[in-house]
Amino acid sequence: MNINKEYIESLLIKNTRLDNRKFKEYRKITIETDVSPKSALGSARVKIGDTEVIAGIKMDVGEPYPDTPDEGAMIVNAELLPLASPKFEGGPPGVNAIELSRIVDRAIRESKAIDTKKLCIKKGEKVWIVFIDIYPINDSGNLFDAAYLAAIAALKNTKMVKYDAKTEKIVYEKTNKSLPLLNLPIECTIVKINDAFLVDPNYEEEEAMDARLTVAVLEDDSICAMQKGGDQPLSIEEVLKMIDLAIEKAKDIRKKL
Template identity: 45%
Template sequence: MSRLSIIPKLKRRKILDAIASGKRMDGRGLEEYREISVRRGVVEKAEGSAEARIGDTWVVAGVKIEIGEPFEDTPDEGILVCSADFAPVASPTFEPGPPDEASIELARVVDRGIRSSDALSLKDLCLIPGRKVYVIYIDLCILNHAGNLLDAASLAAVAALMGARKPIYEVRDGEVYPTGEVEPLKLRRLPIAVSMAKIGDAIVLDPTFDEEEVMDTRITVTVDEEGNICAVQKSGPEGMSVEEIWKAIEIAVNKAPKLREKLEAAL
């Protein structure tokens, strides 16, 4: 761990000592989440919105729905666009300016989980093939970073989609006309992202900010209701053995139902 300065090295030592005793610095077990809450309808002007909190980590997601032109290679499919804004007030590690690598990765992982799980049928979002489709924008705003942004962002995004209402358009004479009415955005799956950090030889669920600072690597596994693996994302400088990856997948499959309960209970 030569990449760490003296203070992170000392922090890592304390974290490893706690893990060796079967407990973490905050008293949790290795495979235990912090308190989780999800609330929908937090942004009045959005077509759908939600906030998710995991411990002190706080993410708000807003959904905006517009009409646009499809991509040339998918003329009969709607478009899903996910972006993330890391507000500088959320963490001393965030800086103002264009999206950095971390915010791009976060948006891509959330986007991939929704796409790979087939949560949204993009073909159902087509109005006129090759000309007019629904464009679904998911904007993620990080309000406080206390570790494990990925899981909180995924929860917020899916919860916002669950409550989203899309405007209804009438297709007439090759054009689309607003009817002034709305209908629910249909979700076919509720994908859940479960993130873990490898610290030394241990795999810990829902890493805190301090744990992420000293982790060797992180793995995020997205799971649907049937326990199918929809997406896997690994980030960090160190590798993971096949056994460690399978252990992470097993943890994700076992823990995803708890997070899904929070989604389904959100008001």
């Protein structure tokens, strides 16, 4: 039983939300880059309201996947630190941590935002592997959007290191070279509570949601990744409405990068 749900629903009927926001209104978004200048090649801290996430980028050299011998690789990891939410527990990543990393991974991968061909050092033998590590510091709702924004802000902030082919070692000194990035999508999460569609759900709204849809939108309004969550079903019409909302809000968020 969720006591908040009834209260949230009564507010939605009056066209308002727990924190007095409009349905289409995000909390304040702040993006700070280079928060870990010494140890990460790129990093960012993103806050959406009280939700706070840090993302860091590291690079290593490894073997390419056999089906893409001339392309670099990307690995996204998310760790739900117990300090970030009463719901998170220590230990190996659970299903929610995996979902968070998959949602970030999928949007970047499917949009081909990283030009992986330019991360090839020697075809079939050595390529750069980009590690994106995500650490929520505080979960006050909408961790997905915050984590994704932190990941792409960190990617944009990344300065590459050099690989010395003679010694076969990485020279750990940042160069001026940025990561080869192409068109980055923006991810937007919409939740449905009763008949209302809300952007940027806070913690209580997430607890009360019926369904959730995370949509990754490219600059030309095409959709490159999507994932439904929540325990209730959605009709096709509802899905299309949520996509319209995501496309509209993605435009606003893109301006902040």
